[in-house]
Amino acid sequence: MAKKRERLDVIKDILNSVRENRQIKPTRLLYASNLSPQMFKDYINELISKGFIKLEVDDKEKKTFSLTKKGFEFLQEYKVIERFVENFGL
């Protein structure tokens, strides 16, 4: 059985998907994140509220997600953050 992804891994995977696509539609990101719709919604709301991603709506009402500066920083420091949390049992 595949190991359950830790919360930080899920965040990293979502942010990586957004980064790789520069701008990504919600449905595509849902598939890429491999989460249930409810879980996806929870994570996305959290990432928006923490300022890691931003939601943009164009003239035709099309929604896309893009990475913020903070989101880029998170991905760069991800390994350090992961190590810190794991090693100090946080």
Add this chain to the structure above:
Amino acid sequence: MSHLLIENKELIKIFYGLIIAVICIFIVYRSDKLFRISMHKGIRYFRNAFLFYGLAFIIRYLFGAMIFYNYLSQFYSPVINILFEFFLVMAGFFLLYSLLWKKIETTEENYYTSLFNSKIAIFYFMSLMIVLLDYLWGTHGFMFVSQIILFAVISIVSYINYIKKGGRHRFLKFYLIAMLFSFAAWVMNFITAVYLNWNQALLINVYILNMLIFLLFLWGVVKVTKK
């Protein structure tokens, strides 16, 4: 040797307080940087623990030294003791909470500040009670007992974390050792204060043990945050 140390104990105390305060500032700086990027609550509470340890040591040893060398009035002595105890007890609570927050809070719960919110208010209340009781009884007994219990619990939680990882996680083993040292330091401190009338030679051993614990944390943070 111990005679020389006892004679210069005030200088040693300043040196001791200064080193621990610098270690705490460094840990707060590094963990705050990681928190700002990750917004991880565990990192946030870990940072708060060392923020309070730093404040406690700065107040107790640096302001304490100012009183000893008559740069500050004796009038402030009880205030310094109360603040020292308060910050020290709060730091212990934050350290425990950094290990347990996942079982108490949901990730959706977002507080504007981690230094004061409805859950942390319980710690403030408990710390104030401990400080108040010690002040009224003219003792440090309530602080010692609370910290002995607290570090016994932290040691158990650290042991569970270590076992959960199959007992092979080297760093969690160090964390567990640091917590067991902390527990031992508080027990030694309690015995020295209550049964040995603040025996200075033994107290220096407590200082050395405390310094070792903070150095272990420093080593851990430097190693983990190294890119």
